[in-house]
Amino acid sequence: MYKVMKGNEVTAYAAMLSSVDVIPAYPITPSTLFPEKISELIANGEMNATFIPTESEHSAISVAIGASASGSRVMTATASQGLAYMHEMLAIASGMRLPIVMAIGNRAISAPLNIWNDQQDSIDERNSGWIQLYAENNQEILDLTIAAFKISENEKVHLPVMICMDAFLLTHTMEAINIPDKKEVTDFIGKNTTNRIILDTEKPATLGSFASPEYYTEFRHQVTVAMEAANSVIFDIFSDFKKRFNRNYDVVEPYRLDDAELIFVSMGAVSGTIKDAVDVLREQGKKAGLLRLVAFRPFPSQQIKKYLSMDVKIAVIDRNVTPGYDGSVLYAELRSILYDSDFKPEIIDFIAGLGGRDMTIDDFIKIYTLAMEMNADSNHIVWEQLKPLGEDVS
Amino acid sequence: MFEIRFHGRGGQGAVTAANILAIAAFNDGYDVQSFPFFGVERRGAPVEAYTRLDKKKIRIKMNVYTPDAVIVLDNSLLSEIDFLYGLKKGGDLIINRGGVEKQEQYNGYRVSYVDATSIAIKNKLGTENSPIVNTAILGAYVKVIKNVKLNSILDAIKDNVTIKTENNLNAAIEAFDNTVTGVF
Numbered sequence: 001m002y003k004v005m006k007g008n009e010v011t012a013y014a015a016m017l018s019s020v021d022v023i024p025a026y027p028i029t030p031s032t033l034f035p036e037k038i039s040e041l042i043a044n045g046e047m048n049a050t051f052i053p054t055e056s057e058h059s060a061i062s063v064a065i066g067a068s069a070s071g072s073r074v075m076t077a078t079a080s081q082g083l084a085y086m087h088e089m090l091a092i093a094s095g096m097r098l099p100i101v102m103a104i105g106n107r108a109i110s111a112p113l114n115i116w117n118d119q120q121d122s123i124d125e126r127n128s129g130w131i132q133l134y135a136e137n138n139q140e141i142l143d144l145t146i147a148a149f150k151i152s153e154n155e156k157v158h159l160p161v162m163i164c165m166d167a168f169l170l171t172h173t174m175e176a177i178n179i180p181d182k183k184e185v186t187d188f189i190g191k192n193t194t195n196r197i198i199l200d201t202e203k204p205a206t207l208g209s210f211a212s213p214e215y216y217t218e219f220r221h222q223v224t225v226a227m228e229a230a231n232s233v234i235f236d237i238f239s240d241f242k243k244r245f246n247r248n249y250d251v252v253e254p255y256r257l258d259d260a261e262l263i264f265v266s267m268g269a270v271s272g273t274i275k276d277a278v279d280v281l282r283e284q285g286k287k288a289g290l291l292r293l294v295a296f297r298p299f300p301s302q303q304i305k306k307y308l309s310m311d312v313k314i315a316v317i318d319r320n321v322t323p324g325y326d327g328s329v330l331y332a333e334l335r336s337i338l339y340d341s342d343f344k345p346e347i348i349d350f351i352a353g354l355g356g357r358d359m360t361i362d363d364f365i366k367i368y369t370l371a372m373e374m375n376a377d378s379n380h381i382v383w384e385q386l387k388p389l390g391e392d393v394s
Numbered sequence: 395m396f397e398i399r400f401h402g403r404g405g406q407g408a409v410t411a412a413n414i415l416a417i418a419a420f421n422d423g424y425d426v427q428s429f430p431f432f433g434v435e436r437r438g439a440p441v442e443a444y445t446r447l448d449k450k451k452i453r454i455k456m457n458v459y460t461p462d463a464v465i466v467l468d469n470s471l472l473s474e475i476d477f478l479y480g481l482k483k484g485g486d487l488i489i490n491r492g493g494v495e496k497q498e499q500y501n502g503y504r505v506s507y508v509d510a511t512s513i514a515i516k517n518k519l520g521t522e523n524s525p526i527v528n529t530a531i532l533g534a535y536v537k538v539i540k541n542v543k544l545n546s547i548l549d550a551i552k553d554n555v556t557i558k559t560e561n562n563l564n565a566a567i568e569a570f571d572n573t574v575t576g577v578f
Contacts (some may be wrong), residue, residue, distance in 0.1 A: 002420070173427055174429065175426065176425065176426060272453035275453050
């Protein structure tokens with residue numbers, strides 16, 4: 001069945017199709033429509049779940065942790081300051097190996113206060129032990145969320161997952177999506193078998209216990225091992241997804257990379273605009289391509305090396321900032337994993353699209369031109385859309 | 395790709411109009427997108443909403459800068475905002491004349507007028523002081539710009555407007571029958 005829906009509504013539908021048991025949530029722009037839609041689906045009798053409105057994001061994730069620890073399938077949504085407010089609980093969820101799924105409406109971090117789109121919020125949580133998948137469009141929000149439950153509940157993984165969707169560009173934009181039957185989704189994900197340690201009076205266990213120096217390192221290492229295992233689990237689950245739903249995903253998506261001289265690297269909705277820009281450039285005989293990261297955690301190092309260890313220029317589109325470091329996060333991580341590759345591409349960081357500043361096809365064509373004009377001596381960290389101080393912005 | 399920009403005031407239903415147009419166009423075989431101006435909404439303040447339709451898959455995720463059509467839901471906005479901004483030469487301008495008879499011509503565009511305000515009031519949509527004109531304006535849209543069928547708009551209203559559905563359908567049909575293009 002096809003339906004035209006906003007990204008936030010798609011997220012709620014994905015929760016319903018995935019037979020989520022418990023949804024604790026606290027509203028925040030741009031994710032507010034998620035709890036609204038969930039309560040509507042429950043009130044209409046379309047969804048059988050417990051919705052728990054909490055008094056803060058910190059409580060929402062705490063309730064999610066409690067519900068998941070007692071064996072429920074759990075989902076919530078937040079963004080920006082809400083995610084930052086959850087920060088101390090995020091590593092508790094992953095450290096307790098709880099398969100929680102959370103939708104992130106990617107939004108800038110204050111100050112200054114800004115409700116619009118960039119990816120600083122989830123990128124700031126890259127060390128939290130959560131898997132992070134970034135959607136390009138509303139269909140992917142649905143598909144990745146459904147897949148996320150299966151990934152997170154896999155016994156080699158048992159880690160929580162963030163489904164990252166750009167504020168407004170996806171959360172508030174209506175697009176047509178293909179909605180599978182609930183039965184097909186149930187067959188794909190499987191029952192919530194709780195093949196993990198849960199809080200059960202019949203089989204007493206301790207979760208989130210105190211760990212002295214003799215044990216702590218091993219617990220942290222186990223999360224890292226699970227994250228590494230997630231790479232191949234995600235691959236297998238995407239293969240299964242393709243067989244059942246005939247839509248193809250991988251941890252990275254190459255687009256027109258053949259004989260490319262410049263490859264954009266990006267995550268999220270802006271990648272759709274880059275694909276159109278690449279087509280325009282190709283028509284002009286300019287050899288551009290795109291490598292989109294679907295997974296940011298686990299970082300798809302092998303796949304990146306496979307596609308980018310060559311004599312090309314790379315334009316990283318970084319929609320986040322790391323003050324005090326030369327270049328932003330995606331650039332730094334990409335450069336680091338290519339350090340020991342056979343061919344070292346020339347990597348240029350374009351910091352742009354912050355706090356909702358629109359990125360257009362023309363912006364990417366300009367970035368192509370700038371990058372192609374650069375040589376080894378050029379400054380490779382570019383604040384692409386920066387206005388001179390004092391310029392009238394009205 | 396065909397891009398439409400709606401101008402209205404908070405509460406008139408510009409965002410819903412953009413969404414219903416997208417749903418109707420999808421049922422007519424287009425790939426679609428619709429979205430509001432990404433900002434903070436206040437009742438009575440100028441709002442914008444957008445619809446994109448294309449026979450190909452729409453991949454871009456960016457603002458609408460050069461619309462093919464501009465639709466103004468509130469006559470009082472004409473002296474307040476730059477509603478022609480970016481409108482392609484020869485593009486369509488559809489204005490709710492809101493009971494006013496004398497109409498301005500805008501050179502370089504195909505201009506259409508409909509009295510969506512009176513139609514909405516007659517059909518008891520909103521109040522006399524703040525009528526909800528969005529379904530009427532969609533009737534005008536399909537009359538002038540024929541890329542979406544009237545029946546598809548009516549179906550989309552039936553499926554998505556749960557309050558006063560009949561009144562909204564009538565408003566769309568009345569506006570379709572009473573939209574005038576080019577001659578004033």
